[in-house]
Amino acid sequence: MCAAPCEDHCRRGKIDAPISIRALKRFVTDKYGVESLAPQTQQSLLDGETDAGNKWSWHLPMQTRIRKSIAKGKKVAIVGSGPAGISCAHDLALMGYAVTVFEASNLAGGMLRHGIPEYRLSRSLIDAEIDRTRALGVEIRFNSPLTSNFGLADLRRDGFEAIFIAVGTQRGRDLSIEGSNLDGVIRAIDYLLNINNGYRVALGKRVLVIGGGFVAFDAARTALRGGSDPESGLSHETVDAARLAVRAGADEVHIASLESFAEMPVLRTSQGHEEFEEAKKEGIVFHPQRGPRRFIGESGKVKAVEFIGVQRTYDDNGRFSPV
Structure with missing residues (x-):
């Protein structure tokens, strides 16, 4: 989905060729993502069964220890289940937070599902990514938009200590010229x-x-x-x-x-x-x-x-x- 503008502007391209960011991401996705040929690899890392000695906090073998060190019961609300919302939910769940996603529609995915044609992005892949996130303990409440009757103050009263707004942009631009309201x-x-x-x-x-x-x-x-x-x-x-x-x-x-x-x-x-x-x-x-x-x-x-x-x-x- 990404047009990889970073490759087009990569300074390495002035020497020989830009760094192949898309290829590197594909390698990581094939090895650890939902399309992985060996999906048990990621789970073994999360379970702490593999440790390459890296002590960086985002190194997957460290996650089990990190989650145990974070206080239990801290609640985070995420408004919107598009790419930003689901990514945030995934990472916070790994860090040990209790995450609840509030989604206005009856399906998760945001513009990934509702804006991008299926021929470019398989719905089964979207579902797999969301299922992987939910498997970490993330709760998704569908048909739950923020409204004048249920807003940020209500989320605070429900005990959420942090709120991440990821509602996205689903409105096209109008042309402010004569006739823009015509049928067609x-x-x-x-x-x-x-x-x-x-x-x-x-x-x-x-x-x-x-x-x-x-x-x-x-x-x-x-x-x-x-x-x-x-x-x-x-x-x-x-x-x-x-x-x-x-x-x-x-x-x-x-x-x-x-x-x-x-x-x-x-x-x-x-x-x-x-x-x-x-x-x-x-x-x-x-x-x-x-x-x-x-x-x-x-x-x-x-x-x-x-x-x-x-x-x-x-x-x-x-x-x-x-x-």
Whole structure:
């Protein structure tokens, strides 16, 4: 899921090649993760059966001793079960804390489950990671959002000594231009959330995506895999919606971005370059350096978009300042 920007900016690359962070993470995951070929290895470390002599506190053989040294009964509440919430719960449980996760929906995983298409991230893998965390003693309370009737003060009264807020961001960006409320103008984040939660979303035969990031790619490729039966509409936001639509039966899919190809966010990483080349092979048409001025509608439905040319997207200090 990570585009590994650290590799693209690794200073070692100026000498020969960047450090292969993704490959190193894959090695550790294969050896100790939920997909491990020898899952008993991690458990033997946690049980203190193996000790390589490392006394660093996060060295797994030390965890049994650390947990015994921490006072029992200290309670921590975590709000949200996305990657940040589950990671925090996992690490705190290893340290001996009694952890309770409060999740607003009926499934754990946050945007891992609700925002990323299944073809990119297996739901069985998400479940395995969450089950591994729950096996450490973490409790997850589903359908338990923080509200005006149940908030931080209530968690304090329930005896939680620390609270970690990990609610994430599940709202797409709106374009504050004329016509953005027309039927058929859809935020890509909302589109993905609906598709991944089993709702039917219709797209049209001619689809325009406004933006230059990864979200539009995800949305475009999801429809191809049975996420919806496109009939009418127009999608807008980042770059994954386009590829999905072209595979789902759209006759034309276009991507318009403020940025030039050199500035486009999706092209800032090696993984993004791969996504971009795949999109081109699928027939998506790109329109760089185009800024939307207004959506044009007819009978309440979007029919066209008026654009203006963009000379630059960032100022001399690298701040977003399109001209």
